[in-house]
Amino acid sequence: MEPIRLAVNGRTDIGQVREENEDSIRWHSDSSHPFAYVIVADGMGGYSGGAMASQIAADTLQQHLNELLGDTFLSCSPQQQQLMLRAALIEAIGNANQRIVETKNTRPQFSQMGTTLVAAVVWQEFLVVAHIGDSRAYLWNAYGLQRLTRDHSVVQEMIDSGQLTPEQAQQSQIRNHITRALGVTEDAEPVINSWKLTEDALLLLCSDGLTEYLDDHCIERVLATHRPALESVYRFIDDANQLGGRDNISAGIMEFSNRPEAVARAVDDAITLKPKKDDVTVRKS
Incomplete structure (x- = not known):
């Protein structure tokens, strides 16, 4: 087997309208070792609160992941x-959820803050x-292109129930x-899925400041044609800003290759996500 190569890049931008960037992004x-990650968090909750929430989430995950590759982990079976x-x-x-909740409890001015991740x-x-x-x-x-996440949103539930088409949801x-x-609540409810990468891959993570303007077809076209692939994050940010940039915009990309001479491709794994019933509705600012 050829050695695995991983490369990452990321960028976040305030956009054209907002006065503060409430997104946070980390990559490594x-x-x-063949180990890499990208983290994107999109905060909400008023002035400074959203930025704090997303920073707490991104920093907490970064800390945990940076501590993972110890002797115990490396000595274990796959x-x-x-x-x-x-x-x-x-x-x-x-x-991360606990830290955000505790911060809200001790600092009432941030009582509405939260973050996607x-x-x-x-x-x-x-x-x-x-x-x-x-965030996707x-x-x-x-x-x-395959979308690996399903939005936890009202319009996604309406799409799932047949009340909206994806095109209508884009304009909702x-x-x-x-x-x-x-x-938002004492217990976080993330969805976690895993796959085995069998071919070269490009992974894109982004906040909704990007997907508000670029649909899956646009995203696929950029990933398929923009080279070097890692620099596509700048193209994504520029495109979203040129189309209006009403929100903060973040994009992180990871390039996976187990053939050193190859341009990154990706796996063709079947992806099935089972949405859970949600009981909290939050409007992002």
Whole structure:
């Protein structure tokens, strides 16, 4: 088997309208092991509150993931490592949720804050994606684009029930109403799914400041044609800003290759997500 190569890049931008960037993004690729991650959080809750919530989430996940590759982890079997990686994500998200809730309880001026979160982690050929809210993860390969997350939003529920088409949802006045977020309830409800990467892959993580303007077809076209692939994050940001930039915009990309000479492609795994019943509705500012 050829050695696995991972490369990452990211960018966040305030956009054309907002006075503050409430998005946070982190990315990392280990220099000694086939390990990389991208984290995107989109905060909400008024002046400074959203920025604080997203920063808490991103920093907490980054800390947990940076501590993962210890002697115990590296000495375990691949199956054990996969379980440890999922467990680390679950623990990190729970801790981030707790920290946000505690901050809200001690600082009343931030009582409305919360954040979406999407994180993609690759160890060897194992990919784990965790998300809550409407920040998204995509995977692109020679077969096309696959969305790895399903939005926790009112319009997504309406699409699922047949009340809206995806095209109608894109224009809906309630498209920014989400049904799950970190910091809203005592218990976080992230969705965590995993896949095995069998071919070269591009992974894109982004906030809804990007997907408000670029649909899946536009995203696929950029990922398929923009080279170097890692620099597509700048193209995504520029495109969203040129189309209006009403929200903060964040994009992170990970390039996975197990063939050093290849341009990154992606896996063609079947993806099935089972949405859970949501009981909280939050309007992002």
